[in-house]
Amino acid sequence: MDTPLNIVIVGGGTAGWSAAAAIAGVVSQNVATVRLIESEEIGTVGVGEATLPHMKEFNDHIGVIEADMMQQANATFKLGIEFVDWGYKGSSYIHPFGVHGQPLGGAMFHHQWVRSRLSGDESSLGDYSYPIMASRAAKFDFPSRDKNQVSSTYSYAYHFDAALYARYLRRFAERRGAMRTEGKVTDVSLDGESGDIASITLENGETVTADLFIDCTGFRALLIGDALGTDYQDWSKWLPCDRAVAVPCERQPGKLLPYTRATARDAGWQWRIPLQSRTGNGYVYASDFISEDEAAGTLLSSLDGEAQGDPRFLKFQAGRRVGSWQKNCVAIGLSSGFLEPLESTSIYLIQQAITTLLSFLPRKKIDPALRTEFNRLIDLEYDRVRDFLILHYYANTRDDADLWRYCRSMEVPDSLLEKLEFFRTSGHVETYRNGLFTPASWLAVYIGQGVMPERYDRQADKLPLDEMLGEIRKMKAQIAERVDRMPSHGVFVEDYCPSNDVPEAIAEAVE
Ligand SMILES: Cc1cc2nc3c(=O)[nH]c(=O)nc-3n(C[C@H](O)[C@H](O)[C@H](O)COP(=O)(O)OP(=O)(O)OC[C@H]3O[C@@H](n4cnc5c(N)ncnc54)[C@H](O)[C@@H]3O)c2cc1C
Incomplete structure (x- = not known):
């Protein structure tokens, strides 16, 4: 039997501790051992608080107990993202974690809905989505396991405190045998022959070797970038936001909303993430279109409650590494690429890279075929997310600010143009096997951004129009x-996973 693979992770943010927790939680120590090196002095990026439903699968897979994690990470549930002022000023739609309606008369539901609109009916697509209606009513319950029920047609994700989540994963990983070293990596040595990373050196002079290094050093990309010189593909011409300013604020008494809000601003957009004890806020903006001071002013003047601390500024460049597994080093997290947090995709990309790595866990001598396939799959994940994000900017009819005019007229990737054209002309949504975002997600954003198809699936016409309209009205009712019978999100959270962090006055106000 092979000796265990010696894995060293550099970096202890969400990426580093997610990787350590997964390896320690899933892989036997006879197969792989894991040591994580992090520097408290450098710290973590400290943002990243809204997630996607895949996180539940990841947590379940590695053995995290949901209510326990939620309680300790000050978490709430998330049913989708509301986009305010995106397609045009005054518009609002929710991208839900679920489908709209149910197939009807031999066609997908949305074809019947398009047919209803073309016949003059004015109901919105969102009226047929269980998670959207629940979001609007600030309600939450677990999805039904009975697939015949409309209450089974969604999934959910979380909002949480990123620092508390990383701390939770650290405890989880350490209890399962992951070793932690506090220290700053100051040097990386390459093997002269193979080009692999031979060792890293810490500030205290210790030299650390490994069979496999995982670079979780965030935007610094110490191993994959600085040491191995892996190129970075710059996507900022399509995703021009390159800065963010973030500040939490006090949570106001009242309804605890089960969704993230993304409000378009003149030079970008503002997030609002409801946690149990506070609200996370940030303005993601394009520095070509607004100054740092103006961005901070916009953010601070539009908070729900009093700011907790000073605003923090972050810089980034949209894009990804050209292959995040090079030699004996896999980059996971911000070191492998960054796509702005509009659809909360970063932690998903982290956890997807980890589960892919686990399924391709190499032996001591790394098989290059594993690396090639890993890079193909992870590149594809990034590319899918990129196109989906660009859609939000490109499909706008705003004429009130330079950023939006730029985005409307920019050249976008052919892969996106083809999808858009297919939808516009036929009403069909392109499907694919690998990568994030199901047709239901694309549909929500197309329609939400004002992209209406000219036609629908001809099979829909089999059902007489009046009968179809009667059926979809019944669905809506x-x-x-x-939804009316669901508990409020606030009450549900208070029963299921009350955070130790919630001040009493706020807890009482959660109806
Ligand atoms: C503005 C903004 C908003 C975001 N919002 C979301 C969101 O809502 N949802 C989402 O999914 N994602 C979001 N993200 C992304 C998310 O924050 C990151 O994907 C996540 O936090 C993972 O970061 P990381 O672990 O890769 O890097 P970091 O958190 O930066 O961690 C890097 C680690 O490396 C260590 N390190 C660095 N250099 C050294 C060294 N020389 N020696 C030792 N250790 C070192 C640091 O100490 C730290 O522990 C957002 C990102 C930004 C910029």
């Missing part, structure tokens, strides 16, 4: 009636 059924959803409204079921």
Whole structure:
């Protein structure tokens, strides 16, 4: 039997501790051992608080107990993202974690909905989505396991405190045998022959070797970038936001919303993430279109409650490494690439890279075929997310600010143009096997951004129009009636996973 693979992770942010927790939680120590090196002096990026439903699968897979994690990470549930003022000023739509309606008369639901709109009906697509109606009513419950129920048509994610989540994963990983070293990596040595990373050196002079290094050093990209010189593909011509300013604020008494809000601003957009005890806020902006002071002013003047501390500024460049596994080093997290947090995709990309790495866990002598396939799959993940994000900027009709005019007229990747054209002309949404975002997500954003198809699936016409309209009205009423019976999100969270962090006055105000 092979001796265990010696894995060293550099960096202890969400990426580093997610990797350590997964390896320690899933892989036997006879197969791989894991040591994580992090520097408290350098610290973590400290943002990243909204997630996607895949996180539940990741947590379940590695053995995290949901209620325990939520309680300790000050977490709430998330059913989707509301986009305010995106397609045009005054618009609002929710990208839900679930489908709209149910297939009807031999066609996908949305074809019947398009048909209804073309016949003059004015109801919005969101009226047929269970998670959207629940979000609007600030309600939450677990999805039904009975697939015949409309209350089974969604999944959910979390909002949490990123620092508390990383701390939770650290405890989880250490209990399962992961070793932690406090220290700053100051040097990286390469093997003269193979070009592999031979060792890293810490500030105290210790030299550390490994079979496999995982670079989780964030934007610094110490191993994959500085040491191995892996190129970075710059996507800022399509995603021009390159800065963010972030500040939490006090949570106001009242409804605890089960969704993230992304409000378009003149030079970018502002996030609002509701946690149990506070609200996370940030303005993601394009520095070509607004100054740092103006961005901070916009953010601070539009908070729900009093700011907790001074605003923090972050810089980034949209893009990804050209292959995040090079030699004996895998980059995971911000070191492998960054796509702005509009659709909360970064932690998803982290956890997807980890589960892919686990399924391709190499032996001591790394098989290059594993590396090639890993890079193909992870590159694809990034490319899919990129196109989906660009859609939000490109499909806008705003004429009130330079950023939006630029985005409307920019040249976008062919892969996106083809999808858009297919939808516009036929009403069909392109499907693919690998990569994030199902047709339901693309549909929500197309329609939300004002991209209406000219046609629909001809099979929909089999059902007489009046009958179809009657059926979809029944669907809408059924959803409204079921949502009405759901508990409020605030009450649900307070029963299931009350955070130790919630001040009493706020807890009482959570109805
Ligand atoms: C403005 C903004 C908003 C975001 N919002 C979201 C969101 O809502 N949802 C989402 O999924 N993602 C979001 N993200 C992304 C998310 O924050 C990151 O993907 C996540 O935090 C992982 O970061 P990381 O672990 O890769 O890097 P970091 O958190 O930066 O961690 C880097 C680690 O490396 C260590 N390190 C660095 N250099 C050295 C060295 N020389 N020696 C030793 N240790 C070292 C540091 O100490 C630290 O522990 C957002 C990002 C930004 C910029």
